[in-house]
Amino acid sequence: xxxxxTLTREPAAxxxxxxxxxxxxxxxxxxxxxxxxxxxxxxxxDVEVDLAAVDRLEGGAAALLAATAMQHAERxxxxxxxxxxxxxxxxxxxxxxxxxxxxxxxxxxxxxxxxDIGTFAHTAVGTTRAILAFVGDLVVGxxxxxxxxxxxxxxxxxxxxxxAGTDGMPIVLLINFLVGAILGLQGAIQLHRFGGDPxxxxxxxxxxxxxxxxxxxxILVTGRSGAAYAAELGTMxxxxxxxxxxxLGQDPQRFLVFPRVLxxxxxxxxxxxxxxxxxxxxxxxxxxxxxDQPSIVYLQAMQLAVGLGDVGTGLLKSVAFAIAIGxxxxxxxxxxSGGAVGVGRATTSAVVVVLFTLVALDAVFTWIFxxxxx
Amino acid sequence: xxxxLAVRDLSVxxxxxxxxEEIAFDVQRGQVFAVLGGSGSGKSTLLRTLIGxxxxxxxxxxxxxxxxxxxxxxxxxxxxxxxxxALFGSSTLLQNVLLPLQKWTDLPPAAATxxxxxxxxxxxxxRFAHHLPSEVSGGMKKRAxxxxxxxxxxxxxxxxxxxxGLDPVTSxxxxxxxxxxxxxxxxxxxxxxxxxxxxxxxxxxxxxxxxGVRGIIARGAPxxxxxxxxDARVQAFFHRQTSRLA
Numbered sequence: 001x002x003x004x005x006t007l008t009r010e011p012a013a014x015x016x017x018x019x020x021x022x023x024x025x026x027x028x029x030x031x032x033x034x035x036x037x038x039x040x041x042x043x044x045x046d047v048e049v050d051l052a053a054v055d056r057l058e059g060g061a062a063a064l065l066a067a068t069a070m071q072h073a074e075r076x077x078x079x080x081x082x083x084x085x086x087x088x089x090x091x092x093x094x095x096x097x098x099x100x101x102x103x104x105x106x107x108x109x110x111x112x113x114x115x116d117i118g119t120f121a122h123t124a125v126g127t128t129r130a131i132l133a134f135v136g137d138l139v140v141g142x143x144x145x146x147x148x149x150x151x152x153x154x155x156x157x158x159x160x161x162x163x164a165g166t167d168g169m170p171i172v173l174l175i176n177f178l179v180g181a182i183l184g185l186q187g188a189i190q191l192h193r194f195g196g197d198p199x200x201x202x203x204x205x206x207x208x209x210x211x212x213x214x215x216x217x218x219i220l221v222t223g224r225s226g227a228a229y230a231a232e233l234g235t236m237x238x239x240x241x242x243x244x245x246x247x248l249g250q251d252p253q254r255f256l257v258f259p260r261v262l263x264x265x266x267x268x269x270x271x272x273x274x275x276x277x278x279x280x281x282x283x284x285x286x287x288x289x290x291x292d293q294p295s296i297v298y299l300q301a302m303q304l305a306v307g308l309g310d311v312g313t314g315l316l317k318s319v320a321f322a323i324a325i326g327x328x329x330x331x332x333x334x335x336x337s338g339g340a341v342g343v344g345r346a347t348t349s350a351v352v353v354v355l356f357t358l359v360a361l362d363a364v365f366t367w368i369f370x371x372x373x374x
Numbered sequence: 375x376x377x378x379l380a381v382r383d384l385s386v387x388x389x390x391x392x393x394x395e396e397i398a399f400d401v402q403r404g405q406v407f408a409v410l411g412g413s414g415s416g417k418s419t420l421l422r423t424l425i426g427x428x429x430x431x432x433x434x435x436x437x438x439x440x441x442x443x444x445x446x447x448x449x450x451x452x453x454x455x456x457x458x459x460a461l462f463g464s465s466t467l468l469q470n471v472l473l474p475l476q477k478w479t480d481l482p483p484a485a486a487t488x489x490x491x492x493x494x495x496x497x498x499x500x501r502f503a504h505h506l507p508s509e510v511s512g513g514m515k516k517r518a519x520x521x522x523x524x525x526x527x528x529x530x531x532x533x534x535x536x537x538x539g540l541d542p543v544t545s546x547x548x549x550x551x552x553x554x555x556x557x558x559x560x561x562x563x564x565x566x567x568x569x570x571x572x573x574x575x576x577x578x579x580x581x582x583x584x585x586g587v588r589g590i591i592a593r594g595a596p597x598x599x600x601x602x603x604x605d606a607r608v609q610a611f612f613h614r615q616t617s618r619l620a
Contacts, residue, residue, distance in 0.1 A: 027479060027489070027527050034485035058527040059559060063492020064485055090558045095492045338508040341463040 003029045005054075007036050016046040022053030027060030037068050045077045051092075052083030062095040070097045127353065134331040138261070141253040153255040160259055164225040165267035169274065172220050176275035179216055180208050180282025187283075188290050197291050201301035204283030209306050213276040214314045215362055218321035221268055222354045226329035229260050230350035233333025234343040242334060252334060261326035268322035269315050276314060313374055317365050321358055328354045377438055378403045378530060378562050379424070384433035386416065386423045392431055393419045395588045399581050401564060403529075406556045406576050408596065409566045410611065411583030417566045418534060420583070424564065425454050425532050437530075449478035452530035453523025457538055459515035461507040467494060467518045468503040474525040493521040497551060513544035520551065524561075531555065533565040537572045545572065552576050570612065574600065582608060
């Protein structure tokens, strides 16, 4: 495609270069203007570019002319634009790097690996401290709530329980059933080789009730409700709704956090119980279909293997998981800053921190229960 | 002066519920044209219709010589600066301005960056090129929004409430920038506002919308309307009188 401008070389004194630009200098031909003018002036010291024949100059092209002059100056040369008239002269003046402060080079901030590691460590410490302070605030809030129950906002509790519990039940049941079935299948294959078919109920029952049921349920609740709480409270924070609450004399802890934590404390153990049940049924399905075991045999074996204490340890874990999910998700949400990006960051952070905490808590509980022989 | 925008028999609103009915006006090339009106008068709905984000209920919007709005396959023929600036929060100011250049020009990266930095320099934000929107003030965001809207050298700019939420000094600086764009770069500007100092300082022509009549109740130069109009609603708007006093 023909360029709408011309660039010609004119006679000049020795050691200097004189160019003449003519026609229309537009952004459409910007790439060619940048390339041709840059190539023409490269290697020359004193360069004059006559713009008298330019009949149209767009702002984008003016910016390119200014940037070319700046680049030439950085190489030790001098590039002057002369002869510009009317609108072209006004535009050149607006984009001129000599106007006011000199034009700055584009240098994005690149902190480097060491700085990244330092920032990560600093953020991790700050996040931990903020979560602990938040827990302290909540404990104080709970004490005050017990003293004055009417100050706690429980109006949304029903809706929150429906969203976290009823709405989340199908996916919790499905995943726990599949986990029980997968565990059952893998266990059945190994046990069958050693004639240990009757012990499938022990394997699946204890694993699901003590470990996998509470953990998988908590992970799913984190993905559904934890992420939702962080995003919801994060959006409220960046929209100054949380500040508005404070100005109305409402404590965000009691108005927003307490109902959500309470919701999870009520809902997660119930979901865990249902998850335990359906996960064990997943094992039953494998026992019946893969090992041709009568269902009564599997159920009787499970009755013998899994005691109320096992269910109790799982439920104890689920309560701790619920508190961790609620606290961390709400804390991350309420510490959001920076608009839509901040909300995304807070949600991601909430899910990651909660998942890490769940696994760490699970390990601690398992260790304690082993020590206590529970 | 050549006409650049003609609005004829235009009705705008939502679901056959018109906010404005059968309005008509022209915008001339190089003009600063203000759309005025109180809250709920349909200013923003009109703006959304003019820039093609909303279909009119009736009538037409005709641009002369700069293409038509919302042509997905062609570069945008005008720039739009939204009330909140609507910068992309995960991108720096420079990356925000680079976005249309990367999409619609064949400039090599260095040249595109030079153009984007030029735009930021024009609005006085070159030093903040690598800052995120969350790291700059509200006035800077507005100016960065203008730089992004100017990226492709559009002959026309639409600005929605440019001074809203800004302090008087920053607001005055923005007014000067608008005047620079119009007087020195020759950009036609349509601005939607109800900020009286901005209207009186920068606008060449204006229309005043009214919720009650669902249309234009006055048109002309803002100072003329403020000083000579005998319409009580116009006087109330320009002299900040409440409806009870008007």
